[in-house]
Amino acid sequence: MAGKPMTGQAFFVLSALSGGPRHGYGIVGEVAELSGGRVQLKIGSLYGVLDRLAVEGLIEADREEAHDGRLRRYYRLTRDGRGALAEEAEVHAAAARVVRARLGLTGPTAAGAAG
């Protein structure tokens, strides 16, 4: 991301693709699941994010599949995308560790750190 802070939507979209290639609506569903229903992407918002991520070289088209007479395009993370996501996830995880320590909480720190 070249120093540009990653938006919450971009983080969730990249996270949705971390489990493998997904088509547009598949990303919407995965983002909703990952965020516990807190992030409900509209299609206009999703493609604004996808366009930016594609321009930045963080995602790319994977394949197209026919479905109900339409072509569904699948997207996947690029190597840069994986790196940017890992970096951002580490930032969230580090912040979560600090917060958990301050609150005196124990147990796994990674779960829920992305939220």
Place this chain on the structure above:
Amino acid sequence: MSGGLGLEQRYRRVLRLLPGYYRDKWEEDMVAAFLDSWHSGDPDDDEWALEFCKPTWGEVGSVAALAARLYLGGAATPRRYFAWGQAVRNAVLAVVLVHAVLVLDVLVRTAWSRRVFGLPAPPASLAVYAPTGVWPTVFYLAHVAWMVIFVTLVLGQYRTARVLAVLAIVPGLVALAQAQLTGIMTAPFGPWAFWVLFNLVPVLGMTAFHSDAPPPARLPWLTALPVGYLLVYGPLLAAQATGNAAWLPDFSGLLCILVAFACLVRVPRAWSRRAAGSGVWSLTLILLAAAAGAYRVIMLSNYLHDPHLIAVSLAELVILVAAAALVAPDAARAQAAAPAPPYPGTIAA
């Protein structure tokens, strides 16, 4: 059967809000994802939805927001959209700067009125005192808020600036509506024009400040505030304090003169072969000239009783149009050959 448009066609109509280059790239994918989002798994329900349903307001809003972001482009948009985006961002900053300078004037005169500087008391026409009562205080705070809006916008706190700006323009709207409804406003065009051109339009223009847009150049814009005050309001204040206020233009005339002067300063670069294609600032000045010119024309209605003031106003208008015409060719070129989108980078100031 509805006999009309299906869901897909309705959504494609909404997508027409987007620039052509973007639709070429993404439309089919967006339509497929959108229609997927309507699948319930029940064939009867799906058929009914495809036939009769419309895109939700939320979906329409997301496409409209995307369209605004693309037309007022930032990094990675085609150059002409980037040029328009930069020009709108510069113009909004310039208008908000004028508001901030006005606030600075009020603050300086308030301090002077309290003799903070150890100076003699100002003439009564220049004195400003802290407001009393609820509504005057609300108006005072709404006015002073423009200083905060300017600083937050320059510092890249766009959401804060937008929220404050919306709050700052509401009292003016309420006051105008109240004055209009009670019939106490004898010349309504000027106040309404000011509110629309220099309150509402800049607030709407703040949509150009999005995460893809290069951040403003902080130092030049922040420096412009005290420098603008000293260069513009210093002489005005001196003229008023020495009893020469009759020579001063009214606010719309002052805007015409300032924009015309800025156009003339821009002319050498606009006509330079070396600078050809760097005309984002020329496009900015054309936008500002359009606003100042429109306000000047509307304010003519206040002077219909006075041929001298009409002549002065028309002269200001002619000067503005002539100066703007000098940079117009460069502004036209800016759309085709603006600087490549820099990121991270800055809005030239």
